[in-house]
Amino acid sequence: MPDRGGDGQGCYSDTCPSTHPFPKIFGSSCCTTAARDDCQFCADAPCDVYTAVDECADTSTNNCHVNADCTDLADGYQCKCKQGHTGNGTHCVDIDECATSPCFEFADCQNTQGGHTCTCKAGYTGNGTTCHGGSCPSEYAYPVGNTCCKTAVVTSSTKDALCQACSKPPCKQFQAVDECTKKTTNNCHQKAECKDLDNGFKCTCTSGYQGNGTHCGNLNECLTSLNDCDANADCADSEGSYTCTCVAGYSGNGKTCEKVGPQTGASDIIRQSNILLFLSMCLSTALFLNY
Numbered sequence: 001m002p003d004r005g006g007d008g009q010g011c012y013s014d015t016c017p018s019t020h021p022f023p024k025i026f027g028s029s030c031c032t033t034a035a036r037d038d039c040q041f042c043a044d045a046p047c048d049v050y051t052a053v054d055e056c057a058d059t060s061t062n063n064c065h066v067n068a069d070c071t072d073l074a075d076g077y078q079c080k081c082k083q084g085h086t087g088n089g090t091h092c093v094d095i096d097e098c099a100t101s102p103c104f105e106f107a108d109c110q111n112t113q114g115g116h117t118c119t120c121k122a123g124y125t126g127n128g129t130t131c132h133g134g135s136c137p138s139e140y141a142y143p144v145g146n147t148c149c150k151t152a153v154v155t156s157s158t159k160d161a162l163c164q165a166c167s168k169p170p171c172k173q174f175q176a177v178d179e180c181t182k183k184t185t186n187n188c189h190q191k192a193e194c195k196d197l198d199n200g201f202k203c204t205c206t207s208g209y210q211g212n213g214t215h216c217g218n219l220n221e222c223l224t225s226l227n228d229c230d231a232n233a234d235c236a237d238s239e240g241s242y243t244c245t246c247v248a249g250y251s252g253n254g255k256t257c258e259k260v261g262p263q264t265g266a267s268d269i270i271r272q273s274n275i276l277l278f279l280s281m282c283l284s285t286a287l288f289l290n291y
Contacts, residue, residue, distance in 0.1 A: 055077040056070035057072075062077050063079070063090050064077075064090060066092075067113075068087070068090070068092050069082055083115075084097070094111070097111060097115065102116065102118070103118035103129060104118065107126070107131050109128075130152040131152075136148035140163070150162045178196045186201050186203070188213055188214060189205065189215055191206055191209045192211075192214070193206055209240060218237075219240075221237060221242045222235035222236065222237045228255050229242075229255060230246065232247050234247060
């Protein structure tokens with residue numbers, strides 16, 4: 001490559017004439033400024049043809065991620081994450097396509113690097129994006145909910161024409177599986193509730209816990225507005241719950257606390273009794289003397 005001079009922001013080449021010292025990055029031109037203004041074609045010595053560098057030709061000259069495509073540009077290069085990945089091109093991570101349920105209702109989704117695979121469940125055949133079979137007859141081979149249909153996709157307006165409920169041999173009605181009846185058929189956390197759906201199940205953490213249902217951790221209600229402790233009570237978190245205790249000077253169940261008034265102790269009662277006894281004796285003596 002020709003020798004360069006300059007401050008790094010605007011480099012010039014000794015192969016271009018002094019009147020046009022800045023080589024155009026792509027092509028055989030020399031320009032008056034680093035911004036590539038006022039360029040002229042250069043074909044004869046001492047003006048050599050400037051050849052742009054393809055940074056994408058060698059991984060050592062670009063910082064694109066291994067799962068990104070490198071595109072050479074007239075002035076540099078561009079990195080773009082490959083299909084099935086997300087990021088800025090210099091850093092790319094795999095997209096979990098299974099999170100959006102791209103497979104058929106009766107198929108399992110397996111996420112892979114940069115893609116995914118769909119496999120029909122046991123008893124069904126197909127490519128995973130459509131599956132048929134199971135307990136439905138051949139003429140209504142596609143199970144949709146609790147019915148058997150002629151096609152894999154139906155709408156509310158076409159359901160009556162394409163689907164039928166099977167109740168007698170050889171047509172056996174498809175029965176949805178309640179995954180919540182057995183722990184082996186769902187992955188809900190032990191501190192979560194399982195709700196059966198027409199197409200699968202849903203896990204929801206129970207009260208006092210937080211998470212996505214498949215993983216639940218203790219919820220510290222004392223750090224949130226979810227506790228109903230009195231303003232004059234202390235909140236103590238516990239596993240899956242919390243307790244409220246009235247502070248000193250207040251009494252109650254913690255959720256309702258009232259200020260405690262002055263109380264009369266045992267010594268006060270004795271002192272008051274002695275005073276009353278003394279006054280009674282004085283009154284008796286006075287009455288005796290007057291008599």
